[in-house]
Amino acid sequence: MVEMRNVRKIYDSSNTVALDGIDFSVxxxxxxxxxxxSGSGKSTIIKLIxxxxxxxxxxxxxxxxxxxxxRRGKLPKMRRTLGVIFQDFRLIDNMxxxxxxxxAMRVVGARNRDIRKRVPYVLDLVGLDGRERRLPxxxxxxxxxxxxxxxxxxxxxxxxxxxxxxxxxxxxRSLELMLLFEKINDMGTTVLVVTHExxxxxxxxxxxxxxxGGQVISDGMDGYFAYE
Amino acid sequence: xSRLGYLFGEGxxxxxxxxxMSFASVTIIIACLIIMGTISLLCVNIDTLIDDLxxxxxxxxxxxxxxxxxxxxxxxxxxxGTDNVASAEFVSREEAMDNxxxxxxxxxxxxxxxTVFRHRYVIQLDDIAEMAKTKQELETIPGIAKVNAHxxxxxxxxxxxxxxxxxxFVLIGVLVFVSFFIMSNTxxxxxxxxxxxxxxxxxxxxxxxFIRLPFVIEGLILGLLGSLLAFVIMWGLYNALxxxxxxxxxxxxxxxxxFSSVREFVLAGFLAVGIxxxxxxxxxxxxxxxxx
Numbered sequence: 210m211v212e213m214r215n216v217r218k219i220y221d222s223s224n225t226v227a228l229d230g231i232d233f234s235v236x237x238x239x240x241x242x243x244x245x246x247s248g249s250g251k252s253t254i255i256k257l258i259x260x261x262x263x264x265x266x267x268x269x270x271x272x273x274x275x276x277x278x279x280r281r282g283k284l285p286k287m288r289r290t291l292g293v294i295f296q297d298f299r300l301i302d303n304m305x306x307x308x309x310x311x312x313a314m315r316v317v318g319a320r321n322r323d324i325r326k327r328v329p330y331v332l333d334l335v336g337l338d339g340r341e342r343r344l345p346x347x348x349x350x351x352x353x354x355x356x357x358x359x360x361x362x363x364x365x366x367x368x369x370x371x372x373x374x375x376x377x378x379x380x381x382r383s384l385e386l387m388l389l390f391e392k393i394n395d396m397g398t399t400v401l402v403v404t405h406e407x408x409x410x411x412x413x414x415x416x417x418x419x420x421x422g423g424q425v426i427s428d429g430m431d432g433y434f435a436y437e
Numbered sequence: 438x439s440r441l442g443y444l445f446g447e448g449x450x451x452x453x454x455x456x457x458m459s460f461a462s463v464t465i466i467i468a469c470l471i472i473m474g475t476i477s478l479l480c481v482n483i484d485t486l487i488d489d490l491x492x493x494x495x496x497x498x499x500x501x502x503x504x505x506x507x508x509x510x511x512x513x514x515x516x517x518g519t520d521n522v523a524s525a526e527f528v529s530r531e532e533a534m535d536n537x538x539x540x541x542x543x544x545x546x547x548x549x550x551x552t553v554f555r556h557r558y559v560i561q562l563d564d565i566a567e568m569a570k571t572k573q574e575l576e577t578i579p580g581i582a583k584v585n586a587h588x589x590x591x592x593x594x595x596x597x598x599x600x601x602x603x604x605x606f607v608l609i610g611v612l613v614f615v616s617f618f619i620m621s622n623t624x625x626x627x628x629x630x631x632x633x634x635x636x637x638x639x640x641x642x643x644x645x646x647f648i649r650l651p652f653v654i655e656g657l658i659l660g661l662l663g664s665l666l667a668f669v670i671m672w673g674l675y676n677a678l679x680x681x682x683x684x685x686x687x688x689x690x691x692x693x694x695x696f697s698s699v700r701e702f703v704l705a706g707f708l709a710v711g712i713x714x715x716x717x718x719x720x721x722x723x724x725x726x727x728x729x
Contacts, residue, residue, distance in 0.1 A: 259640070285643060285645075288640065288641065288642035289641070289642035291642075299636070313637075315443055316638045316642075316648075317641065317642050
């Protein structure tokens with residue numbers, strides 16, 4: 210669950226107003242597209258949700274954590290409730306598919322027995338069964354992004370946050386990936402996808418929150434069209 | 438257990454993954470510890486030498502001429518009871534003459550009798566820095582006519598010792614800092630190539646201590662290895678050098694401290710510096726990556 214109330218973010222270094230009174234919320238179990246052009250403030254919202262930066266003013270609640278006041282020591286616990294996916298996959302090149310996913314469990318202190326049980330299940334879920342021993346550079350872009358999704362899912366997060374996940378993929382792979390997100394959402398995980406790909410958003414009947422100039426300019430089932 | 442195994446495994450993996458950098462770190466630690474050890478052992482030897490010289494730096498208290506041997510000998514209690522006096526040996530005027538004649542040509546002393554010499558006490562002090570004060574106190578004892586003390590020698594010894602102590606502390610401090618800096622930068626290079634890994638660890642919710650620990654373990658192992666190797670090399674070097682010095686100089690006053698009597702001190706010092714430099718080097722190297 211995400212709740213943003215009158216959130217402002219001004220970057221100290223450049224004095225740029227990135228967000229200017231953002232108001233929106235994502236309920237548990239929802240699937241939401243966050244759309245907007247470059248520089249609209251989408252990335253700032255992701256960084257605020259993941260705790261990389263703090264708001265200048267306003268209120269942000271992410272999975273019951275108050276992100277404006279959260280102590281640094283509490284950030285790891287908060288991040289375990291999120292699964293974050295990036296445009297550039299961010300896989301570890303010298304680790305196999307299996308190890309890339311298992312790594313996310315190991316670093317939060319999971320037991321080997323649980324890792325051996327959970328990783329094959331998640332790889333199967335994202336359609337990578339049989340690819341466990343491959344290295345990332347032996348996979349296609351779509352497959353690499355599936356590894357990243359498996360890694361995001363493996364610790365059973367309450368919400369998946371995907372920042373331009375299809376930016377490096379062709380339209381067919383992008384569509385397949387969105388269908389995978391839909392499947393994950395159907396299993397009960399909240400999904401927030403940040404994108405600027407119009408066709409892709411329009412192919413799904415989902416809630417769309419459109420951002421421009423650091424403000425929400427539309428929020429609804431036809432949000433992307435209103436933004437245009 | 439699997440968690441601890443993972444952390445140690447990662448620490449060891451880091452060492453072999455960046456083999457050359459690990460080799461460089463260990464070499465630097467060895468070099469710095471050997472320089473530090475050499476300075477420290479030089480100080481220990483100079484200190485021992487000064488102690489020996491101090492022991493030889495006696496002061497002499499002359500007794501009044503009109504005092505008989507029995508009366509003069511009775512002053513011993515009072516002299517020994519004076520602050521800073523370690524020991525006092527009574528030397529009668531006859532013994533003093535014998536000693537004198539032993540050092541010079543007996544022909545010169547023809548016709549001279551012992552009455553020209555005074556009874557005296559040869560006194561050794563606990564601390565030569567207090568020599569002037571002790572001299573004054575001894576002179577107030579009734580029956581003591583004069584006290585001879587080489588105050589200038591004492592001052593020189595103290596000055597030399599103080600200079601050596603300050604210089605060695607400064608040098609050791611500089612070397613600890615240099616080793617720490619190099620170790621930290623070595624591990625920093627290793628962390629740079631793993632920055633993506635660290636960013637991912639942060640993103641999936643690994644705690645800072647969990648991320649930090651493999652790097653600390655890596656530094657600790659390198660520090661431990663470096664200090665143990667430095668100890669062995671230091672031992673060999675010291676023994677080789679001291680036997681060479683002893684065989685080249687036929688001087689008897691040069692007493693070299695045997696390595697066996699400082700072995701534990703050197704090992705403990707090396708281990709402490711190596712491990713601390715390694716562990717803190719690891720912590721410092723990763724600090725910047727943990728701020729996100």
